[in-house]
Amino acid sequence: MAETAATPALGIDRLSRPPESQLRLAWRSFRRNRLAVAGGVVLLLLYVVALFAPVLAPYDYRAFNPGQPLKPPSAQHWMGTDRQTRDVFSRVLVGSRVSLAVGFAAVSLIMLIGITLGAVAGYLGGVVDNVIMRLTDIMLAIPLLFLLIAAAALFTPGIRTTVIVIGFTSWMTTARLVRGEFLRLKALDYVLAARALGASTPRIMARHLLPNALPAIIVQATLWLSYAILLESSLSFLGLGVQPPTPSWGNMLADGRVDMRIGWWVAVFPGMAIFVTVLAFNLVGDGLRDAFDPWRRER
Amino acid sequence: MTPASRAYIVRRIVLLPFLLVGLSIVVFALIHLAPGDPALAFISEQAMDPELVEQVRRNLGLDKPLPVQYAVWASHVIRLDFGTAYTFNRTPVIDLIRERLGVTVQLQGLALLVALALAIPIGVISAQRRYSLFDHTTTVGVLLGLALPNFWIALLLQLLFAVKLGWLPAFGSGADAHGLQKVAHYVMPVTVLATTVLPIFVRFMRSSMLDVISQEYVRTARAKGLPERAVIYGHALRNALIPMVTVVGNQLAGLLSGSVIVEYIFGWPGLGSLAYESILRRDYPVILALTLLAGSFILIVNVLVDIVYALIDPRISFD
Numbered sequence: 001m002a003e004t005a006a007t008p009a010l011g012i013d014r015l016s017r018p019p020e021s022q023l024r025l026a027w028r029s030f031r032r033n034r035l036a037v038a039g040g041v042v043l044l045l046l047y048v049v050a051l052f053a054p055v056l057a058p059y060d061y062r063a064f065n066p067g068q069p070l071k072p073p074s075a076q077h078w079m080g081t082d083r084q085t086r087d088v089f090s091r092v093l094v095g096s097r098v099s100l101a102v103g104f105a106a107v108s109l110i111m112l113i114g115i116t117l118g119a120v121a122g123y124l125g126g127v128v129d130n131v132i133m134r135l136t137d138i139m140l141a142i143p144l145l146f147l148l149i150a151a152a153a154l155f156t157p158g159i160r161t162t163v164i165v166i167g168f169t170s171w172m173t174t175a176r177l178v179r180g181e182f183l184r185l186k187a188l189d190y191v192l193a194a195r196a197l198g199a200s201t202p203r204i205m206a207r208h209l210l211p212n213a214l215p216a217i218i219v220q221a222t223l224w225l226s227y228a229i230l231l232e233s234s235l236s237f238l239g240l241g242v243q244p245p246t247p248s249w250g251n252m253l254a255d256g257r258v259d260m261r262i263g264w265w266v267a268v269f270p271g272m273a274i275f276v277t278v279l280a281f282n283l284v285g286d287g288l289r290d291a292f293d294p295w296r297r298e299r
Numbered sequence: 300m301t302p303a304s305r306a307y308i309v310r311r312i313v314l315l316p317f318l319l320v321g322l323s324i325v326v327f328a329l330i331h332l333a334p335g336d337p338a339l340a341f342i343s344e345q346a347m348d349p350e351l352v353e354q355v356r357r358n359l360g361l362d363k364p365l366p367v368q369y370a371v372w373a374s375h376v377i378r379l380d381f382g383t384a385y386t387f388n389r390t391p392v393i394d395l396i397r398e399r400l401g402v403t404v405q406l407q408g409l410a411l412l413v414a415l416a417l418a419i420p421i422g423v424i425s426a427q428r429r430y431s432l433f434d435h436t437t438t439v440g441v442l443l444g445l446a447l448p449n450f451w452i453a454l455l456l457q458l459l460f461a462v463k464l465g466w467l468p469a470f471g472s473g474a475d476a477h478g479l480q481k482v483a484h485y486v487m488p489v490t491v492l493a494t495t496v497l498p499i500f501v502r503f504m505r506s507s508m509l510d511v512i513s514q515e516y517v518r519t520a521r522a523k524g525l526p527e528r529a530v531i532y533g534h535a536l537r538n539a540l541i542p543m544v545t546v547v548g549n550q551l552a553g554l555l556s557g558s559v560i561v562e563y564i565f566g567w568p569g570l571g572s573l574a575y576e577s578i579l580r581r582d583y584p585v586i587l588a589l590t591l592l593a594g595s596f597i598l599i600v601n602v603l604v605d606i607v608y609a610l611i612d613p614r615i616s617f618d
Contacts, residue, residue: 135325138594144552149586253454275451
């Protein structure tokens with residue numbers, strides 16, 4: 001009531017359009033990007049499939065079909081069967097749960113570590129910044145897969161180890177990005193104003209800097225979701241990630257590699273699932289980046 | 300060279316030893332992350348004999364405080380003494396690495412050359428004919444390429460060219476092969492490694508070229524009537540290539556990661572497969588040496604890249 005009464009008093013506001021929030025502008029730009037929207041639709045479908053995988057799967061992913069090892073794709077088994085006579089299609093569906101969940105958990109950990117270190121380095125500066133950033137340089141210099149397999153081998157392999165290992169070896173680019181954003185933002189006048197008003201350092205970081213760094217962080221997180229899924233499948237393919245009998249796309253590929261001469265389908269379909277998922281995340285990530293950053297839209 | 304860029308180069312060089320020490324601390328910390336008795340964590344069940352456990356304890360100096368342990372370990376490492384491997388017939392680690400270095404350097408070098416030889420012309424033509432069919436095809440190709448898992452391409456290539464068509468050998472580095480047969484062994488591993496960096500190079504080359512083409516000196520070159528070829532290759536390309544130095548430097552670590560997968564799938568006896576084998580055997584001296592050497596290599600290359608970059612492009616300012 002009070003708001004509707006106040007508006008006519010200003011008069012001029014009725015003529016000009018109300019200012020749109022950054023989020024709305026970004027959403028409008030994202031919606032116009034057909035590739036990004038297509039990627040988003042694919043992702044939505046993937047999550048629905050992952051959620052209802054046990055219901056959607058025509059067979060139990062653990063069930064054996066006696067006498068049918070390595071049968072090629074058919075009306076009965078859309079993606080054929082593997083050496084142990086299990087239905088590959090059902091396993092790919094259930095595998096989506098593992099791959100998406102591991103990806104999501106790993107990226108949460110990457111963001112937690114990366115944002116914390118980046119924010120502290122960017123805002124505090126000085127020695128702290130130097131130490132954190134040199135650690136970042138060092139970690140980035142070690143080829144990721146060397147670091148990943150070395151770390152994975154230290155612990156009992158499994159889903160939890162995979163998440164932790166990816167999280168602790170992949171936070172560096174996020175830390176750099178967040179540091180850059182915080183460095184840029186903390187020099188702006190509104191932060192000075194907040195400090196002059198007596199806001200504490202944690203409050204300035206959480207309430208004034210972080211929200212403005214969010215667009216860059218969201219883009220980074222989306223792109224890392226695709227990398228994390230690739231890393232998980234690489235680790236599982238090498239036998240150091242998610243362990244059978246839990247199906248993940250990576251360990252299914254490792255299974256299929258052994259039987260490639262007899263049955264190509266066991267390796268080809270899980271790989272295709274990884275490819276489509278990673279592609280979809282990349283398209284959405286690129287779309288978000290362009291949407292949040294008008295300067296890049298031209299490219 | 301401006302004083303600013305000279306100061307920058309000096310700073311980078313002075314910082315390098317500190318980064319190397321930091322790297323060794325990170326790698327050392329990795330050992331001590333293992334839960335339980337570290338001595339036992341580093342020995343595979345097959346190799347569990349008391350003498351070996353003693354050797355591990357001696358190597359790691361596990362009875363001493365951590366800083367002392369680090370100092371002892373570092374004093375050996377600085378002389379490239381990484382001890383002897385627990386498996387691999389107890390070969391000294393540095394000899395193992397020396398044996399296998401050549402294979403990896405060959406594959407990496409070839410992959411880099413192939414990727415650059417393709418990426419530069421593709422990027423230039425894409426930028427030159429922006430929004431053409433060629434450019435759109437390139438953009439789509441880059442998107443698809445970035446999403447391709449390297450182990451999947453490797454398996455698909457093996458399936459098609461080795462299993463179905465029988466044109467290329469599926470396995471091995473062809474140590475005994477000669478001539479064309481030897482070349483055939485290189486085709487698939489190099490292709491897979493190259494495709495991991497190709498999309499990144501193409502995307503960067505295209506945008507770098509687009510940046511340069513819109514500069515005024517390019518317009519001036521056109522305005523004074525230079526033929527288009529001279530404008531593109533004489534003026535634009537040279538400057539567009541400069542930032543590529545950094546991109547190539549940044550991708551080296553990624554290429555080395557790729558060697559783990561590629562050497563494993565194609566059965567090449569290089570450093571990547573050595574890393575993987577030593578992990579499976581829990582042969583920690585080997586994996587630590589590899590991680591440390593690979594990291595040092597990348598740190599040193601990055602400094603060199605920065606120096607080259609500062610030398611060839613005087614416009615860059617450092618602060």
